[in-house]
Amino acid sequence: MSGNKTLGRFFSENAVVIIFVLITLAAIPPSGLSIPYIVQEMITRLGRNTFLVLALILPIYAGMGLNFGMTLGAMSGQIGLILAINWNITGVEGLAFAALIGTPISVMMGYIAGAVLNRAKGREMVTGYILAFFINGVYQFVVLYMMGAIFPIRNPAIVLSRGYGIRNTLNLQGVRQSLDTLFMLKVGPYLIPVATFIVIAGLCVFVVWFKKTKLGQDMRAVGHDMAVAQAAGIPVDRTRIIAIIISTVLANFGQIIFLQNMGNMATYNAHDQTSFFAVAAILVGGASVKKAAISNVFIGVILLHVLFVVTPRAGQNLFGSAMIGEYFRQFIGYGVIALTLVLYAWKARQNTARARESLRGGTAGGAK
């Protein structure tokens, strides 16, 4: 293989990452933001978002594509946080309590999601996306109408003035940044939330370990070819459900970490864009529908969020309108997801076409 060809392959395989690095580098100077500011923002945002993005890895591994249904886990975490505030449990204990409440809910949600996705094989992504909308309706029903009416809420400060339903914005004062500030390290001018990073590192170790277990290997087999896995005696449907359950539970923890860093929770909107940001991040980091590594997560979170930090300011300075930057970053987010999916589907089709041609002996090409 010549060096030229390897280089070409490197570009085509990492097209998204390379395009993104270029856009980001181009947007930094016009934003006028200082490098230390951007670095500090990145440290904060890595702590805030990485856990959520890591939740996407296992379903990709199991061949189920990007788990847009991770929003279900985020909603479970939010219910946990609402109850933690209700009982006024503060600090890290509050977070642990929220996680404890969120876990059984997210296991149940994950099971439902897995069962639904098993009935929609080959269309997992779009089904997961709509499922998130559907469960959002159920979530609103529970939080807006049942809480305070059927489930007793003790803390009147979080209930709407009409007597039932949770307020639109919750102040997470008691648990605000309790994980981040548990052990804050100051390195030069930068503040590093060490405890959060330890949790994230723990999850990375878990993912690496999990892939080596019997179950992890089964997932890979299922992701590779369901029919072959079935023939080999692997319970395909069960394995897929487990992958989604783990992802949903992780998303539940991830959302709690995300919200404790934000310090406020928009009760009915906080989960709206969870999957959008997480999916965009992992794809920007170079993952595809079928392939994702832990490195993709970190690269992706950094790249996506540098862009998110700089574009509003760049838009303001270049066009005199911060809205342009705001729209631009959303366009980039959606565009990246579309582009990656297109590139992947395109490549997959080319590969099948090539495989078919080689079967025919390469003579009868171009039928399609």
Place this chain on the structure above:
Amino acid sequence: MDKIKQFVTDFGWPRVIIFFFLLALFIAAPFVGVRIDASISDMLNRFGQNMLFVLAMVPMIQSGCGLNFGLSIGIIAGLIGSTMSVQFGLTGFLGFFGAVGFAIPFAIIFGWLYGMLLNKVKGEEMTIAMYVGFAGVMFMCIMWLVLPYTAPTMVWGYAGKGLRTTITVEGFFRQVLNEFLAIRIGDSFVFPTGMLLFVAFCTFLVWLFMRTKTGTALTAVGSNPDYARASGISSDRMRTVSVIISTVLGAVGIVVYQQSYGFIQLYTAPLQMPFAAVAAILIGGASVNKASMVNVLIGAFLFQGLLTMTPSVINSALKTDISEVIRIIVSNGIIIYALTRKMKVAK
């Protein structure tokens, strides 16, 4: 008894349930102080407003492209058309048909590009369509800010540039179709004859088209690609044709919607519009790979009926605003139901 059972199975349980739910709402309406005539008038109006979006789903479902979650591409073309029409100061019927006329070329170009893209990604159309639609809407958000529109009714007053979020079409083409031959009974019932005629005409055209040679070929590509290829039909070409038609219908649909609603909604407004249309056609009994005009009519009627009646009846009955939650659960539940049904036709 068996006949009824067979009918229910054919018609599908979700539709039967929604139909009876809607019926119950109509029966309950007078008791909670909701006027039936006003409700029916409102329902007909919404039916006409949204019908073309639902109709736009048919060609792509039939050609095997699945549900058009990227309908916003067509809606964007329609927005370009109507803003141009207002920019040039066209009024009345000229304004409406001007908007349609400006929109269609854009819709054809967008649809052609969008169709070619979808041909490259067979099997993943729906997810990709959704994100292509989202990305298109966000891209146009930037465009609405920078395109050189100058009509004073449309741009922000203080900056003198950049389009407003909502633009009134009052004095341009507001209600031109609705008012055409409209029948008024009492003070709260209006039959929007013109709009329903226009919508019926479009539906008839699509129905006719599906029966032409091209239309049959298009259906063949969707229902049996191998057979279609053996008969010498280019599947890529047929799919592109279906995407273009769908996009054009989306563009015309938004102009019809605007003339009835009275406002042009820009920026992120088109983001969620495709989902309502998808839910409607599925409620009408279409599946991911088969849809007919009957599905369109029943679906648009049931879905819009539900949207009209649940807020007024449920909210007056229970004194809460729970209808929005019901809408989310019903419309998305029905999409999931359709997506998880076993496909009869292999890929």
